[in-house]
Amino acid sequence: MVLAQLGGSISRAIQQMSNATIIDEKVLNECLNEITRALLQSDVQFKLVRDMQTNIKKIVNLDDLAAGHNKRKIIQQAIFNELCKMLDPGKPAFTPKKGKTSVVMFVGLQGSGKTTTCTKYAYYHQKKGWKPALVCADTFRAGAFDQLKQNATKAKIPFYGSYMESDPVKIAVEGVERFKKENCDLIIVDTSGRHKQEAALFEEMRQVSEATKPDLVIFVMDSSIGQAAFDQAQAFKQSVAVGAVIVTKMDGHAKGGGALSAVAATKSPVIFLGTWRAHG
Template identity: 70%
Template sequence: MVLADLGRKINSALRSLSNAVVINEEVLQELLKEICKALLEADVNIKLVKRLRENIKKCIDFDEMATGLNKRRIIQSTVFNELCKLLDPGVPAWQPSKGKPNVIMFVGLQGSGKTTTCTKLAYYYQKKGWKTSLVCADTFRAGAFDQLKQNATKARIPFYGSYTEMDPVVIAQDGVQKFKSDNFEIIIVDTSGRHKQEESLFEEMLQVSNAVDPDNIIYVMDASIGQACESQAQAFKSKVDIASVIVTKLDGHAKGGGALSAVAATCSPIIFIGTGEHIDDLEQFKTKPFVSKLLGMGDIEGLMDKVTELKLDENEGLIDKLKHGQFTLRDMYEQFQNIMKMGPFNQIIGMIPGFGSDFLSKGNERESMSRLKKLMTIMDSMSDQELDNPNGAKLFTKQPSRTARVARGSGTSVREVQELLTQYQKFAQMVKKMGGIKGLFKGGDMGKNVNPAQMAKLNQQVAKVMDPRVLQQMGGMGGLQSLMKQFQQQMGPGGR
């Protein structure tokens, strides 16, 4: 059972409260039984499950509960809070300081995904505007430097290593010194791992740590080994001062609950989780949004972070066009680019309330990404005049030879080009209606100045161009209105 199954089972147990005619002790006991069973199946430590059960029972006292209180809401809220406590050791996560060198040292067993995660973290900080670098101090595993070199080259991240020097301490020291003198802000040091905990591994870790004096030591934990994570994490923590944890292989393993609960038991906060094989499959870990997403309640905060990274509010030209109901093929192309930058579809879909992280299967996700790339390839074969024309679709309707030319240039069929133009027309019509709604945009900023009185009309327009199955998955018009409301709250003066 993967973690998505755990979320579904807990969510199903919580939904059963809605069907109960009377909420009493018996109903609560049945609910706790289902939740504890789901957690144990996900390999969460039995002691932690027992503690969670006891804490929930302590918080909910039907005899003391005042008449008129919403018992369902109180139980759901208590379960949510206790799940958060289960995953949160209560220790603040380490944060790098801008404008100075931050040395981050990676430790962990061989096969945990340490070297790949080093590159993912460097890439994450690079996207945020930090000057990042990588040092390969793993001389134990054959091919470790080649792997890091290949990953770093692909991500365009400067790296340091050696084929001749066999002392990892010397390599780590030289690499860190080099990048410090070049004013790098994030210096990530990858160290050796072993197949099991050995004294030689811990001795080497200590020597490298003493040589580079890291600001943060990250323990990379493999989620697939379940409850064995706890003893391993404690063994590493007893030798070096582990400040943070990254959990890898959390995207498809039954034992992920064991890894997550082991982190709480060792009092080291998770800072990131690995959610796939690609370089951007690294997700910042925040307890409440993680539990919220796990239970299918979405992660509006995470979604807004992704949107903020795109700096859409700085695109004054697009906002001005939207205000006047204009939307060109080039605008659509740029929005497709933004979608690609936001990361894997599954991660984004999982952040929207009402959608599970497994809403798209891996096959469907690949299919969607492939289709998006094909649409962009079609638009790559269009001329500037076609891309920038306010009535791009009409231009192709009046001159069918344009459609044939674009199809030839992009290696697609005329029908596929026509499908793209039909989709564009739907978007353009919606934007035109948005611009026509008087008072929807009350001044420059699209996010902060949406007139709440006009949101119902906008919801109806959005609903018309949405796939009915997707709308149903969101909970119909009510779910869509709720989502739009949350976006407003996040983007308004009191939001982010």
């Protein structure tokens, strides 16, 4: 697993530093350079890595540390805190409550595995006693409704969509209204995949969000998107109130560091890591 490799590289760098007889500037720099290299190779955004390195150096001023201080411990703690800061948005994601209707809207780039992830998310909650339903507000991609219908039928989850209606806002509103009447407590709205450059699709996503007033917007991200993750995630966050991230295809050849960048860009926690297409 990608992030396990990254964790291993960071642990090794800290271990080497801890094994040094004398902890001086050279040893500290070597350790930080190793960690920096590992993060950049994993596709964490350069600015995030640079900021982390600067912050650690500010905290760990070797000249100021008296002889009695445990320098190893102080450096380890500083590294740990900075890595956590990168991943910790400072607030937990919204969690749906059983018996109380929640609307969750999924957004993301084309091909990120959004529709599959919607069904997995619904199925996960269904097994835990929720009454989920799926609404297909993706009128842009041919076959989107068919895919959602197939997934939902297989998982025995009610769904709503249309072959005739081309207005995603109308479908989203109708679907949400219908499932509220049917007392579903987790209504999941799937939207069209889009790219940062597509202004019209972003506007449409904003309208769907305004019309359905979701309790949570989840940004779905393919882990192989790499360095582009920060900019893409930020573009979504600027259009709709992203509150959580799901990273998909974690079992592919991806480096996974983009996930850390997406968390930093959206200030939202990663709530699930997805593997390839299968349900269950």
